[in-house]
Amino acid sequence: MPSLLGIDSGLTVTKAVIFDIDGTPIAVARRRVTQLIPRPRFVERDMHELWTATAEAIREAIALSGRPANDIQAVAATAHGDGIYVLDQSEMPLGNGIVSLDSRAGDIVDQWMKNKVAEEAIELTGQVPHVSAPSALLAWMRDHEPERFKRIGHIMSCKDWLRFCLTGTVGTDRTEASTSFTNVRTQDYSEDALRLFGLQALVGTLPPAARSDEIVGRITADAARLTGLVEGTPVAAGLHDVTASALGAGGYADGVVAVIAGTYSINETLSSEPRVDRRWFCRNGIAPGVWNSMSISPASSANYEWFIEKLCAGDRARCDADGTSIHALLASEIDAAFERPSPVLFHPYLYGSPYGASASAAFFGLGGWHDRGDMLRAVLEGIAFNHRIHVDALRDGFAFTEARLAGGVSRNPAVVQMFADILAMPVTVTGTDEAAAWGAALCAGAGAGIYADPQSASTTKKQGENCMPNPIRSADYDKRYRLFLEIAETMKPLWPKIAGLAQESAADAAV
Known part of the structure; x- marks a missing residue:
């Protein structure tokens, strides 16, 4: 029976998912990738x-599927967006890949904000540069690692590196190409953008950009040996994980905002014209003449995962040993906490925020009588409040009446209802746990001729639960949200001082 392979490489785990052409997952295999x-x-x-971890995951997924590898009609990858992966002129990795949680380029971005580069960038490229943007990381490399910078032969994203390993071809897709160096109106690469960031020396290193559903290569003999795929299997260009998640969740459509609660808080909607604003990135959609406006920050369910890892380690170990789920164990505590009043608020800024790199996470209103459930509730509400910051920004520029929610936290019905109440709009949960991989598989299927286009098949997998907002709870959450914002505004001048304490301690230790 025909099937499709979608690869989804996140910030800590790389996955291979084999789907039936109706979107049903047949097999999923995961491998952790060391974060350095x-x-x-x-x-x-x-x-x-x-690459080794991804190849192992593909081989395992094929074995788990119980089907021959030649059932797989096409392959495509998605992966964390932004960051930078570079090859030298001989197509060998030039150091480690830099992922999108990296913030080493903060000083460069701060300088760009002061000297008007940011203002020119948003007009030209449709987005304000940020710390993990290719523009900022390459400028950092130019200033701090000039020898490495001089040896750059090819600039890639994470999924483009996996495509190269699968096919031996260098390139990217339209969605990934627009992360720093395209003209927002023409949607093509712009040498002016490179010059704006002082990166004109890299003009010959930008990868050719294809449509996400365009077949750009075939599985090589080496890749077939490592993965178990059939040599010659078509590979599509793939796409940025933000767009892939929206596509796979059924949220890549007019009148809908896709809300992806992953490591990043991803909130995005489509338009047929470029609309530029400092509060969102205006980037290329899958097809020419479509723009994907996304308002994002690294402040979503990674905070929940951190809480489990750091504060629930014993329970997690027991669940792993028993073969049970830590999330199921905690669900009853979370549900109970939702049923009682609580003043506890949480800023989910462990890894970044909409308020800049110096912001940090904190609980507010916590008393000795509160328990773990109250803290988990506050973490989840803080995640949803941060999503609302971005959704409210998009509401100022676009018309949408419903949200499509994806991400691990959306498996809990109480959390889905919380999102509906906080966003004050209907929320539909995607029918698959693997939205990003399904989005990649849709592009592979369209490239192989199974679908007319990626969007036409994105609703073949039934949607999950639909939640309507409760007006009373929405009004209560609006008060909590306003206080959440007020505290953040109060903290703005304090966050840099708090961050400075670590620098002062390091300086004292060095003396």
Whole structure:
């Protein structure tokens, strides 16, 4: 029976998912990829380890499917967007890949904000540069690693590296090409953008950009040996994970805002014209003449995962040993906390925020009589409040009447209802747990001629629960949200001082 392979490489886990052509997952295999943090604000990964882990996941998924590899009609990858993966002129990795949680380029971005580069960038490229943008990371490399910078032969994203490993072809797709260096109106690469960031020396290193559903290569003999795929299987260009998640969740459509609660708080909607604003990135859609406006920050369910890892380690170990789910164990505590009043609020800024790199996470209103459930409730509400910051920004520029929610936290019905109440709009949960991989598979299927286009098949998988907002709870959440914002505004001048304490301590220790 025909099937499709979607690869989804996140910030800590790379996955291979085989789907029936109606969107039903047949097999899923995962591998963890080591996150390297050589010093504060540096977040990297070994590119060879990433490929090895992905190849192992593909081989396992094929075995788990119980089907022959030649059932797989096409392959496509998606992966964390932004960050940077570079090859030298001989097409070998030039150091580690830098992932999108990296913030080493903060000083460069701060300078661009002061000297008008940011204002020119938003007019030209449709987005304000940020710390993990290719523009900022390459400028950092130019200033701090000039020898490495001089040796750059090819600039890639994470999923483009996986495509290269699968096919031996260098390139990207339209969605990924627009992360820094395209003209927002023409949707094509712009040498003016490179000059704006002082990166004109890299003009010959930008990868050719294809449509996300365009077949750009075929599985090589080496890749077939490592993965178990059939040599010659078509590979589509794939797409940025933000767009892939929206597509796979059924939220890549007019009048809908896709809300993806993953490591990043992703909130996006489509338009047929470019609309530029500092509060969102205006980037290329899958097809020419379509723009995907996304308002994002690294402040979503990674905070929940952090809480589990750091504060529920014992329970997690027991659940792993028993073969049960830590999330199911905590669900009853969370549900109970939702049923009682609580003043506890949480800023979910462990890894970044809409308020800049210096913001940090904190609980407010916490008393000795509160328990773990109250804290988990506050973490989840803080995640949803941060999504609302972005959704409210998009509401100022676009018309949409419903949200499509995806991400691990959406498996809890109480959390879905919470999102509906906080966003004050109907929320539909995607019918698949693997929205990003399904989005990639849709592009593969369209490239192979199974679908007319990626969007036409995105609703073949039935949607999950639809939640309507409760007006009383929405009004209560609006008060909590306003206080959440007020505290953040109060903290703005304090966050840099708090961050400075670590720098002062490091300086004292060095004396």
